[in-house]
Amino acid sequence: MSEAPVRTRPTTPGPTPGTPGPTPGALPGQTPPGGPPRDAPRRRRPILPWIILLVVVGAITFALLRPHAKTEGGQRAGGHRGQHGAAGEAPQPVTEQAARTGDMPVTLTELGTVTPLATVTVQSQISGYLMQVNFQEGQEVHRGDQLALIDPRPYIATRDQYVGQLARDNALLGQARIDLARYQLLLRQHSIASQQADDQVYLVNQYVGTVRSDQAQIDSASLNIGYCHITAPVDGRVGLRQVDAGNYVTPGLANGLVVLTELHPISVIFSVPEDNLETLMTRLRAGAVLPVEAYDRTDTAHVASGRVAVVDNQVDVNTGTVKLRAVFDNKDERLFPSQFVNARLLLDTVHDAVLVPTNAVQTGPEGQFVYVVRRGTAASEAAPAPPNPKPDAAKPEAAKPEAAKPAGRASDTVTVRNITAGVSSSAETVITSGLQAGEVVVTDGTEHLREGSRVVVPPPPGAAAAPGQHRHHHRQAAQ
Secondary structure, eight states, X not given: OOOOOOOOOOOOOOOOTTSOOOOTTOOTTOOOTTSOOSSSOOOOOOOHHHHHHHHHHHHHHXXXXXXXXXXXXXXXXXXXXXXXXXXXXXXXXXXXXXXXXXXXXXXXXXXXXXXXXXXXXXXXXSOEEEEEEOOOTXXXXXXXXXXXXXXXXXXXXXXXHHHHHHXXXXXXXXXXHHHHHHHHHHHHTTOSOHHHHHXXXXXXXXXXXXXXXXXXXXXXXHHHHHXXXXXXXXXEEEOOOSOOTTOEEXXXXXXXXXXXXXXXXXXXXXXXXXXXXXXXXXXHHTTOOOEEEEEOTTSOSEEXXXXXXXXXXXXXXXXXXXXXXXXXXXXXXXXXXXXXXXXXXXXXXEEEEEEEEGGGOXXXXXXXXXXXXXXXXXXXXXXXXXXXXXXXXXXXXXXXXXXXXXXXXXXXXXXXXXOEEEEEOSSEXXXXXXXXXXXXXXXXXXXXXXXXXXXXXXXXXXXXXXXXXXXXXXXXXXX
């Protein structure tokens, strides 16, 4: 008996644990509204970093564009205009000084070279072996002191030889003179021919010449013996020796035996412009002694004092200058040969001249000028009060240093005065015309000045410290 087939009913798979079930009201196979697809779930992007970035950008923008900064700057600018707007621009802080009457030395400062009056390279005038060196390097020697000794024995032997020849020739000369006397007697007796007597006269003259030659050779040998003793030709200091004892020396050595330099007195050679030559020669012809001061290379330390001794006989066409030699005693030997120094020549002195500081003299299109200070009225009388000051803003303004300015200085003005300047130095300048003694000129702070500008002399640093400290405490109290 066969069994009947069993029919099975399809079943719907249930929800997987951990998986959301179907939404009520949704048909099978549909995606719920607003929900992710069933086969590719969507990831959420983080938005916290973007929020932080926006906050940082907003904070930076707020810090840079604060509205109260403009308001504070406007109040400050408005307060400044309120103080100075009625009276014009603010006074310029300057430094001033009155012109005075005095003597102005005309000094020329030129670079010079210390040059000894004598520099000798000691040489040997004969050849021979050096037996002795009688000096120490760097020693002070005097004229005539023996510096070295060359072996004199060969020259002594030569002199003795010449002395022997002289003795022989003197004997021959004596014999010839006796024979001449005899011949002359016989000639008067007509016993000999006159020719024989004449020949004897010539023979005597020959021996006279030979004797003189022998004597000259003896003198030359004696001179060579003297050259063996090398002596100092001048007073001075010897340098490093170039040869040692035992060396064979000859005349004309490249470096000689030693260099001897005269240190006192010593000179400085420098050049001055030819424009000052007329004044220089006029003073020298009048018998004036022109002093020269030597300073070191930095032109700060004084080295020695001297005077002009010689003026060169021509002007250098390449530089337009003339050379001068100034002599210094140099007892302390502070001047050293070949040293560079700054020579200050006192050429002349201008008496009773109007003097102003050199930095007060300005140069413009029309020439040189100065800013002359004209005194005005008191600052408290000239400057009007600010219109409608606020009660809160008036108190800090009263503590500012502008209220403590000295009377009569805030209203000072300047005027441009054309001048003619004369000789000058680094400190002062002679005014030959355009300014009188006692007038006050601006010495510092001229950069922003013009005709009619208001000027004020700032208080000393010690006096300006108190108002600044008061303002600092006021700001802390306001905070």
